[in-house]
Amino acid sequence: MNYKLVKNHHQMASRSCYEGRSTTRITDLHLDIIEIHLLTKLGGQSLASLASTNRLLLTMICDKESLWKRIFLWNAGEICGMGINRAIPSRAVTVASHHLRHEILCRLPVKHLLRCGCVSKGWCSLIDSNAFVKKHLKRMIECNTRGIIFNGMGGEFYLADFDSLDDDSASVVQLDDSFNTLIYGAYIVGSANGLVCVVNTLRTELFLFNPSTRKSRKIPSAPSEFPKRFRRFDCGFGYDHVNDDYKVLKINNDDLYGKIIMVLYSLKTNEWTWIQNVPNNITDVTSNGICARGCVYFCAQNNHKSDIIIGFDFGLEQFEQVPFPGNETPVNFRLLPFEGSLCIILGCHSNSCIDVWVLNHSREDNHWDKAFSVELPREFGCCRPLAFSRSRKHVLLEMDDGEYMWYNFETKTIHDVKIRRIPTGVDCLLYTESLVQLKEQNKFLQNPSQDKHAKQKKRY
16 A cells, blocks of 8 residues: 655655555655655644754755745744855755754654655664654653543543544544454553553453554563462553653452552563562552552552552652642542643542642652642532643543543533544543554554544444
């Protein structure tokens, strides 16, 4: 299957690139035209930011094509005052061209980058390099480029662009049957830097996959030395920024004797290790872990059957107890991830006003800051805040009945989010678009270029 990289711009000819082995030799002319096409994908604002960082890059962009020069200057009027010097040494142009190509690719979404990887070995090597993956991830986080993954009641998965929810244009893409069959009935554990961790219904198998690249990896089974009575387990998934590693904490509960056993999986070593310093005062873990800023947090009960919040640092492999807001144990509360931080909802199921508190990770005393409140009619029940809109004037809420709504902070009103082709009763999680790779990863579950919109299902 081929796809068009460029369209006719006056005298520029169309070129095609093939996925897999190319049937034609990619020449410098091809690369120049592809670069121009990629530049057109960025838009004026991104181009202004790109060109303003380097005068030589601005010159190269403007020299590519007179038509493109006019388009660029129209869209980036704030840098029109910068002069254009055409007398540039050829070596400098070569260096700048490499820099330009790197900067252009870094600004493209993952779907386009996967296509660009088949242009040449050089491009593929660049896109797959660890340095480029990290730089691209950093930019995606800065630009707040997020996707949202929906988990259906039957274990099927759907993907959508988060920003499309803001203008009622959301349309989901369903992952193909090969993935759904692989982990039928699975549910989402958590996400970190674009990787999503899921566990199957029987809680016997864990998987990591990247929704953006459609690559997956099965996590090896945990140590089998668990006594048979340790049948119930919870887990948390997150990123260890100290060791540049992705880890899964598996928490096994002994309902008979009230004991806890924990093991830790490392993606870098592909091994499980026992956690030796589990606090003695933990008798039961009552929730899956929520990862934020290199730690995983979970609700538990102590020896006195009181609710507590326990945090586990992935890098230091140490535990800490986090106090509740006001240092008083609330009657109704929920722990949730929100905008990369740990948040707690107070007042859930008890009144129409829900207070959302966010843990201030910049302070050593685990201080909670009140982020906002949501006032809803009592008949709506409890809700789960997912994320702010890009304007931060609204917050997306997941209601108890599985519906999604935007809450307006100024007017204190709500309106439904219209998501086409998605069944009711689904869970969801936000993730960052990324190229983060999985060692020994499985084959493509489904190439993003082959995405098809989910079939319309009846809503009851």
